Amino acid sequence: MELRSVEELMALLHACRGAWDAPDRSGDPVDLHDHALQTAHLLRRSHPSDKELQLAGLVHDLGHLLQPGDDAGHADRAADAVRPLLGERVARLVQLHxxxxxxxxxxxxxxxxxxQSALTLGLQGGAMTPDEAAAFARDPLADDAVTLRQADDEGKVVGLDAGVMEDWRPVLEMVAAGRISGA
Structure with a gap:
């Protein structure tokens, strides 16, 4: 699936309400909707001028909705879905989380x-070897990907008010417009 409009993406983000990272709800304590809002909110607070990083936080786990149960491939699936609309940097950050x-x-x-993250770490290859870690650290987006990951790990708080999904529409429109005009 490739998302081609902000409307399509907003519909998918709203569909995250009541959807979970594990189909049997054994995973993280918040649904994908609240997790997306919390992750993006944390990134907005820590990196207020980096809209692409914030949006990567908002969309990073869409792969869980697109193909439930695909823990190993969810990041690639989400990256492929948002790349046409939000651009390469957002997609790469999603992929690198x-x-x-x-x-x-x-x-x-x-x-x-x-x-849940500890469980899926094994499915995703476990801790990197020293050579893998050195190669990852050389990626120009490594620092931003680590920042996204840290917000991802922190954005799992039951009952935390991180705003509403519609608050993100203007940011999505702005980034999507930049992507379209720059193509």
């Missing part, structure tokens, strides 16, 4: 993860 988890697991052993 799983390698960033593996990188952090190698660089900070014992770093706390939610139970």
């Amino acid at each position: 799983v390698p960033a988890k593996r990188y952090l697991a190698a660089e900070e052993p014992g770093r706390p993860l939610s139970a």
Whole structure:
């Protein structure tokens, strides 16, 4: 699936209400909707001028909705879906949020993860080897991907008010318009 309009993306984001990272709801304690809002909110607070990073936080787990149960491939699936609309940087950040988890697991052993993230880490390749970590660190988007991953890990708080999805429409429109005019 490739998203071609902000309307299509907004419909998909709204469909995240009541959808979970694990089809049996055994995963993280918030649904994909609240997780998206919380992750984007944290990135807005820490990086207020980086709209693409914020949107990567908003859309990073859409792959769980597009193909439930595909923990290993959810990042690639989401990246492929948003690339035509939000551009290469947003898509790459989405794609890199799983390698960033593996990188952090190698660089900070014992770093706390939610139970679901710890479980899926193994399915996603486990902690990076030293060579993999060195290669990841050389990626020009590595630092931003780690920032996204940290917000991803923190954005799982039951009951936290992180705004409403419609608050993100103007940002989505702005980034999508820049992508279209720059093509």
